[in-house]
Amino acid sequence: MxxxxxxxxxxxxxxxRDLLADRCGPDAVLARIxxxxxxxxxxxxxxxxxxxxxxxxxxxxxxxxxxxxxxVAVVLEELGRAVAxxxxxxxAVLATRALLEIGEEDLIQELASGDVTAALVVxxxxxxxxxxxxxxTVGADGTLSGRVRAVAGADVADVxxxxxxxxxxxxxTAEHARIEVAPSLDLTRxxxxxxxxxxxxEALGHVERRKVLSFGAxxxxxxxxxxxxxxxxxxxxxxxxxxxxxxxxGSFQAIKHxxxxxxxxxxxxxxxxxxxxxxxxxxxxxxxxxAVAVAKAWCSEVALRVAExxxxxxxxxxxxxxxxVHLYLKRAKAGQIALGSPGAHREAxxxxxxxxxxx
Amino acid sequence: xxxEEVESLARGFLAEHDPGGDRLExxxxxxxxxxxxxxxxxxxxxxxxxxELQQVVEQVLAGTPQLDTGVQAIGLGMAAPTILxxxxxxxKRRFLRPLWTxxxxxxxxxxxxxxxxxxxxxxxxxxxxxxxxxxxxxKVWTSGAHHARWAILVARTDADVxxxxxxxxFVCDMHAPGVDVxxxxxxxxxxxFNEVFLTGVRLGDDLxxxxxxxxxxxxxxxxxxxxxxxGGAPVRRGGGMIGVVAETWRSRPELRTHDLHQRLLKLWVxxxxxxxxxARLREQLAAGQPGPEGSGMKLSFAALNQALSGLDVELRGxxxxxxxxxxxxxxxxxxxxxxxxxYRYLRAKGNSIEGGTSEILRNIVAERVLGLPSxxxxxxxxxxxxxxx
Numbered sequence: 096m097x098x099x100x101x102x103x104x105x106x107x108x109x110x111x112r113d114l115l116a117d118r119c120g121p122d123a124v125l126a127r128i129x130x131x132x133x134x135x136x137x138x139x140x141x142x143x144x145x146x147x148x149x150x151x152x153x154x155x156x157x158x159x160x161x162x163x164x165x166x167v168a169v170v171l172e173e174l175g176r177a178v179a180x181x182x183x184x185x186x187a188v189l190a191t192r193a194l195l196e197i198g199e200e201d202l203i204q205e206l207a208s209g210d211v212t213a214a215l216v217v218x219x220x221x222x223x224x225x226x227x228x229x230x231x232t233v234g235a236d237g238t239l240s241g242r243v244r245a246v247a248g249a250d251v252a253d254v255x256x257x258x259x260x261x262x263x264x265x266x267x268t269a270e271h272a273r274i275e276v277a278p279s280l281d282l283t284r285x286x287x288x289x290x291x292x293x294x295x296x297e298a299l300g301h302v303e304r305r306k307v308l309s310f311g312a313x314x315x316x317x318x319x320x321x322x323x324x325x326x327x328x329x330x331x332x333x334x335x336x337x338x339x340x341x342x343x344x345g346s347f348q349a350i351k352h353x354x355x356x357x358x359x360x361x362x363x364x365x366x367x368x369x370x371x372x373x374x375x376x377x378x379x380x381x382x383x384x385x386a387v388a389v390a391k392a393w394c395s396e397v398a399l400r401v402a403e404x405x406x407x408x409x410x411x412x413x414x415x416x417x418x419x420v421h422l423y424l425k426r427a428k429a430g431q432i433a434l435g436s437p438g439a440h441r442e443a444x445x446x447x448x449x450x451x452x453x454x
Numbered sequence: 455x456x457x458e459e460v461e462s463l464a465r466g467f468l469a470e471h472d473p474g475g476d477r478l479e480x481x482x483x484x485x486x487x488x489x490x491x492x493x494x495x496x497x498x499x500x501x502x503x504x505x506e507l508q509q510v511v512e513q514v515l516a517g518t519p520q521l522d523t524g525v526q527a528i529g530l531g532m533a534a535p536t537i538l539x540x541x542x543x544x545x546k547r548r549f550l551r552p553l554w555t556x557x558x559x560x561x562x563x564x565x566x567x568x569x570x571x572x573x574x575x576x577x578x579x580x581x582x583x584x585x586x587x588x589x590x591x592x593k594v595w596t597s598g599a600h601h602a603r604w605a606i607l608v609a610r611t612d613a614d615v616x617x618x619x620x621x622x623x624f625v626c627d628m629h630a631p632g633v634d635v636x637x638x639x640x641x642x643x644x645x646x647f648n649e650v651f652l653t654g655v656r657l658g659d660d661l662x663x664x665x666x667x668x669x670x671x672x673x674x675x676x677x678x679x680x681x682x683x684x685g686g687a688p689v690r691r692g693g694g695m696i697g698v699v700a701e702t703w704r705s706r707p708e709l710r711t712h713d714l715h716q717r718l719l720k721l722w723v724x725x726x727x728x729x730x731x732x733a734r735l736r737e738q739l740a741a742g743q744p745g746p747e748g749s750g751m752k753l754s755f756a757a758l759n760q761a762l763s764g765l766d767v768e769l770r771g772x773x774x775x776x777x778x779x780x781x782x783x784x785x786x787x788x789x790x791x792x793x794x795x796x797y798r799y800l801r802a803k804g805n806s807i808e809g810g811t812s813e814i815l816r817n818i819v820a821e822r823v824l825g826l827p828s829x830x831x832x833x834x835x836x837x838x839x840x841x842x843x
Contacts, residue, residue, distance in 0.1 A: 097737060098730065098733060098734040098737055099734065099737055099738065099741060331824055331825070331826070334826070335825070335826065335827070342827070342830065343826075343827050345820075345826040345827055346826065346827040346828060346829055346830070347829075348813075348816075348817065348829060351816065351817060351820035351821070351824075351826050352813070352816040352817075352820065354820055354824055354826065355750070355753070355815075355816035355817075355819035355820045355823075355824070356753075356816070358750065358819060358823065358824060359750040359753060359754055359819070362731050362750055363724075363727040363728055363730070363731045363754070364727070365731075365734070366727060366730035366731040366733070366734040367726075367727040367730055369730075369734065370730050389723055389726050389727060392723050393723055393724075393727045438716075441716070441719040441720060441723060442719070444719050444722060444723065445715070445719060448692065448700075448722055449700075449704065450700060450703060450704070450715075450718060450719060450722060451704075451707075451710075452710065452712065452715045453707075453710040453711055453712055453715060454707050454710065
């Protein structure tokens with residue numbers, strides 16, 4: 096158990112960061128978000144083939160890297176730092192985790208290589224603590240029908256993993272669903288409405304949706320940490336350079352004190368995110384559930400606070416489309432809602448930390 | 455020296471010394487065996503090994519006579535590291551052993567009525583007189599001065615140079631003639647602090663710590679250690695002030711409301727991430743990669759303690775309207791978590807003032823950690839005597 100980064104993790108971070116610096120700079124992302132292909136699937140293929148990120152969670156015997164949530168978290172930090180439009184969270188974390196829970200092997204091997212991309216068909220806003228009304232039903236002929244809104248990564252998925260019926264997970268080929276991308280708040284992780292109308296599905300087995308979502312929420316905290324870190328760094332660079340009243344605006348205490356507070360929030364976000372990743376990697380002693388709730392509740396709010404302050408402290412330029420900070424604000428706001436809002440995770444702590452509510 | 459060797463040393467010591475015998479004899483022997491603070495050099499209560507190995511010693515010696523860390527806080531947390539860093543061999547041998555065993559209590563003569571956040575502008579004068587210094591001035595917010603044998607003191611020895619350059623650091627004999635300690639009543643009703651008047655106090659030059667004019671640098675060592683001492687102590691999950699409030703919450707279901715519940719859960723999360731950041735910081739220090747996180751720990755600690763102790767009073771309702779005891783008396787030691795909820799609430803107000811106000815700490819984080827430029831300074835190159843006051 097360590098809250099620090101291992102050497103292997105730092106090496107992984109460096110390769111991801113180098114590639115993103117080369118291929119996924121702010122200008123490239125800004126240009127892409129309004130194109131016909133908001134997700135950068137070429138970058139995704141390179142990340143998967145050259146660095147092996149798609150198969151991090153997959154055992155070596157199945158063609159993966161046999162790594163853990165700790166390495167996944169480091170990749171997420173870097174992807175968050177670049178608001179990289181790739182389906183890592185949706186395919187390599189959520190969908191892969193669901194398949195691992197079931198013990199499905201063939202599809203996992205395909206996902207590990209990055210050749211095939213999958214998405215779990217749940218709203219990105221799904222909470223690990225709440226059972227949703229059944230959105231997709233299984234007909235007498237075994238086909239699936241229903242509609243799920245705000246699904247992330249569906250439009251670039253080859254395979255859809257659809258929870259339907261009590262705890263069952265179905266595999267549906269993407270062509271058999273209608274996937275309509277909605278204009279999305281988060282431009283770098285757009286969501287789509289997925290409709291099934293008598294789609295042929297293959298039952299894969301039983302999956303505990305709650306566990307998969309909790310795993311994703313705990314790791315999303317690391318992505319939020321990366322987003323927050325970029326906003327903090329960008330703001331620091333700006334306020335050191337920007338002069339008003341004949342001095343850098345970063346020399347005014349009214350601004351410095353806010354930066355100090357934000358920094359302290361990020362320091363604590365890092366500790367919380369590392370703790371969750373570590374316990375998700377090896378849930379030996381302590382249950383990861385509490386660590387996940389703490390990390391997602393805290394990191395959601397910190398990422399959003401730092402992004403909002405970043406817009407404010409950039410002044411006029413922060414309000415423009417041209418400056419990339421809005422991409423981070425939008426990612427942070429969407430991330431707040433994703434996989435359980437901060438309030439939902441705090442509510443769970445009432446049980447997890449033995450702090451029961453009013454009788 | 456490995457952890458196993460330290461452990462066997464501690465076990466050997468325990469076999470030879472009866473922890474049920476005389477407390478002071480036991481502590482003195484422990485110091486002499488190098489088991490007081492293992493990271494100190496051999497001969498000064500340590501073994502010259504990494505400070506993480508102290509845990510090994512503490513585990514073996516759990517259940518034996520312990521230090522009174524409340525009364526000894528300033529000696530252990532601030533005076534000792536400063537003496538170790540700047541003291542002469544003679545000073546280290548004279549002061550460290552009784553400081554550690556608690557035979558001699560220490561206090562801190564830094565703040566003055568006119569020099570709080572701007573400590574370097576302090577006005578207490580030390581004038582050389584042969585082998586002695588004559589000290590005149592007034593200090594304030596001096597915890598434990600009423601039972602202190604010694605004090606760490608910063609005084610002005612040169613008024614003709616800019617403020618930071620004219621200071622010298624001393625050990626002050628609290629029993630010397632001219633030292634007058636008066637209790638200072640605080641918002642809690644008691645007097646944990648004092649004001650100390652120094653009138654013609656004569657200190658030998660052998661009580662000077664560091665060079666003449668180098669007092670500001672020496673004081674930085676003390677202050678850095680103070681901030682770690684206040685904010686950096688390890689706590690278990692759900693421990694410290696959150697533990698106190700959670701206990702009230704669990705045992706008194708009739709006090710619960712939805713609003714209080716939301717706020718409690720929020721603070722519980724904050725307490726937990728702050729605890730984790732402290733744990734991460736200690737891991738970094740142990741791995742020899744000291745991070746800048748330390749500067750922020752006291753800031754978080756102060757804000758959390760204040761919010762939690764405030765919630766505790768509010769939560770108690772009728773009981774929150776009462777106060778345990780306003781009697782003006784001198785407290786024996788500093789206790790952030792003791793007494794009633796009202797006391798804890800009021801005492802916590804000091805957390806963002808003592809040992810560097812939260813405003814000054816934010817400046818430190820912003821300038822030294824984040825590299826932001828300082829405010830324009832009007833007092834930097836002006837001789838101290840010419841500063842407006």
